[in-house]
Amino acid sequence: MDELTILVAGFSGLSCAYHFPGKTTIYEARDNVGGTAGSMEWEGFTFDYGPHISFTKDTYVQKLLAQGVKDEYVTKQVSNGNYYQGHWVRHPAICNLCDLPPETNRDALLSFIETKERESEIQNYRDWCELGQGKYFAENFTHIYTEKFWTVKPEEMTYQWVGERVAKPTLKRVIDGSLGLQTDTGYYFTEFRYPKVGGYGSYSNFWLEAKDRVNLKLNHRVTKIDLNKRILSFANQQDQEFGETLITSLPLPEFISLVVDVPESVQEAVTKLRCTSIALINIALNEQVNLPYHWFYVYDPDILTPRISIYSNISELNAPEGCTSLQAEVPYSNTRPLPVESLVERVLDDLQKMKMFNPDSILKAWQVNVKYGYVIYDQNREASLNIIHDWMRSKNVEPVGRFGLWQYLWSDQAIKSGKKLIESKFLVT
Ligand SMILES: Cc1cc2nc3c(=O)[nH]c(=O)nc-3n(C[C@H](O)[C@H](O)[C@H](O)COP(=O)(O)OP(=O)(O)OC[C@H]3O[C@@H](n4cnc5c(N)ncnc54)[C@H](O)[C@@H]3O)c2cc1C
The missing domain is CATH 3.50.50.60 (FAD/NAD(P)-binding domain)
Incomplete structure (x- = not known):
């Protein structure tokens, strides 16, 4: 033994x-x-069990991971975004309000200012969002996203897990982003590493x-x-x-x-x-999608997925030349089971609403379920x-x-x- x-x-x-x-x-x-951090492959198209990139600043772990791939990794500047009712918005949206329609931009900014002037006690994640981002933005963006991604209402969650994961910007940062004066997106890390192959x-x-x-x-x-x-x-x-x-x-x-x-x-x-479980919809396309993102978030409540990743943008070798490997996540749990209809078809229909690619270019689309996704606090x-x-x-x-x-x-x-x-x-x- x-x-x-x-x-x-x-x-x-x-x-x-x-x-x-x-x-x-x-x-x-x-x-x-x-x-959970493993990968799967089909005919030269590579996907992870949910989107993974390495953004650790810990040099010991950086070296260990580099050793795992014999230094064969790519280093990239993060390119992520948000989809909101036909608009593409830099991420985090609260720091880039000028990408939204003018009325939404104005209402989110006003609400942010009003919230900052109020003393409020934080009991749960709903309060945390409303105090940190303004009630209007929280109600129209973050809470909707929370229910899609976490499968529970924000008041059911504590806020101790948040750290830097959800933006809590200063007033100046929000005003700059509202007026288009921002010099960066305001995301909490700017660079990531990822294996070249596999x-x-x-x-x-x-x-x-x-x-x-x-x-x-x-x-x-x-x-x-x-x-x-x-x-x-x-x-x-x-x-x-x-x-x-x-x-x-x-x-x-x-x-x-x-x-x-x-x-x-x-x-x-x-x-x-x-915890959440996640249905992953892997899509292999015989065309290159014309979007710069490594991954992006979707706020619209009528679109099932909260997050879509473009693996072939993360590493070009994640798909054959001229092709795309895409993945949409659909979280579910005991309190919010998956819809009964065919999930793959539903997600493909949703993606068509977003006009992401030509449906004729789909080589294969299939579902993989991950039973343990995110721990719910x-x-x-x-x-x-x-x-x-x-x-x-x-x-x-x-x-x-x-x-x-x-x-x-x-x-x-x-x-x-x-x-x-x-x-x-x-x-x-
Ligand atoms: C969608 C998603 C995205 C993520 N993105 C990132 C990222 O971008 N960057 C990052 O650094 N981290 C990311 N993570 C976190 C990362 O995946 C985890 O931190 C890491 O994989 C955890 O490793 P672990 O060894 O603790 O657990 P795991 O690797 O999860 O070990 C548990 C394993 O046990 C398996 N198992 C379950 N039941 C049984 C059984 N009865 N018998 C045998 N095996 C069983 C599970 O399938 C699982 O594979 C992400 C996680 C998810 C879910």
């Missing part, structure tokens, strides 16, 4: 194995590594430098975990024993459902964790997590990564969560 057993081979699990100096075994259900998932190869220490078991879907006997069962493989510590980046609801003899309090806590999250994590740790199970810690982590943070766990738990002198 190796010194450490890890479930599964996403960026955080691979990071644990990479940073642990002894032998490890990783069990992974798929026949490849990378997890999609974002190619970065996961960073672990290969440690391959002599790592026993990677692909095609091992865990079906049962006995924490008392320390035995893992698999769909089509023999049971395996594991030692003192088990590390898991499995989504907590999956992990808990696999463990035998879970206390009722933990089972109840896990039912309170919420609601009022129950913290208390439920404490119950689940305390119990796991009492059983010598260490949660790691985006869905083990149940946090809004980017891939660099997932890598760092693995590094931090190994350093704090196993390398203390």
Whole structure:
């Protein structure tokens, strides 16, 4: 038996194995590594499991990712935007109001000024948006987007996760953007890196430098975990024993459902964790779309997708020459299930409204569902997590990564969560 057993081979699990100096075994259900940050390919068209780019400023992680692709990556200036009722608006829209119709620009600016003059208490994400962006903009843009992307109403969410992710500009910045005096878009990062070939998932190869220490078991879907006997069962493989510590980046609801003899309090806590799932509509086009964006957001409520990515703009090698790889995301959850109609057709119809491409150029369009998309930060999250994590740790199970810690982590943070766990738990002198 190796010194450490890890479930599964996403960026955080691979990071644990990479940073642990002894032998490890990783069990992974798929026949490849990378997890949520992995990639898929069809006839030279590459897509990720939702749009991924690396914008980390952490030089350690930058080097690690570069090592994964042998320095074969592109560095690009971010080009993102918004679609609003036939208008293309620079991103973030609140910082670039002059791209909107004049009445919308005026009303958003007035409302922003009025809001700034009012003292207000922030209870939830709705309040945060209205105070930070003005009530008019929040009601006509951000709240609509929130319901499309997060599948819940903004008042159901807390605001502690926001950080720089949602714009909260100064009055001067909004006035400049309203008058067309802005010198940049106001987005919180300007540059990103991405593998030249193979999609974002190619970065996961960073672990290969440690391959002599790592026993990677692909095609091992865990079906049962006995924490008392320390035995893992698999769909089509023999049971395996594991030692003192088990590390898991499995989504907590999956992990808990696999463990035998879970206390009722933990089972109840896990039912309170919420996240989005995402239906990805991949589209391979035999033409180059005439848009400069790497990705853009769609505010219109009658258009199902909140975000569209153009992978062949992110790296030219993500599609054959003269072609385009596009992806539209349609988030869903228990509270907002997917529409019953054919989703691919519905999304293609929506994209036609936006006149993005000639429908005759579609080579293939298909749907891939991602069960665990974004963790929803609601009022129950913290208390439920404490119950689940305390119990796991009492059983010598260490949660790691985006869905083990149940946090809004980017891939660099997932890598760092693995590094931090190994350093704090196993390398203390
Ligand atoms: C749509 C989207 C866009 C994103 N964009 C970016 C970005 O631009 N930049 C960035 O840095 N990060 C981005 N991220 C975040 C990034 O994907 C994650 O931080 C990272 O992949 C998390 O790695 P992890 O190892 O913690 O978890 P994961 O890789 O998610 O590990 C969990 C894995 O377990 C699998 N699994 C579930 N059930 C089972 C089971 N029973 N048996 C075996 N396996 C199972 C899941 O499918 C998943 O692959 C994005 C995420 C999403 C969803």
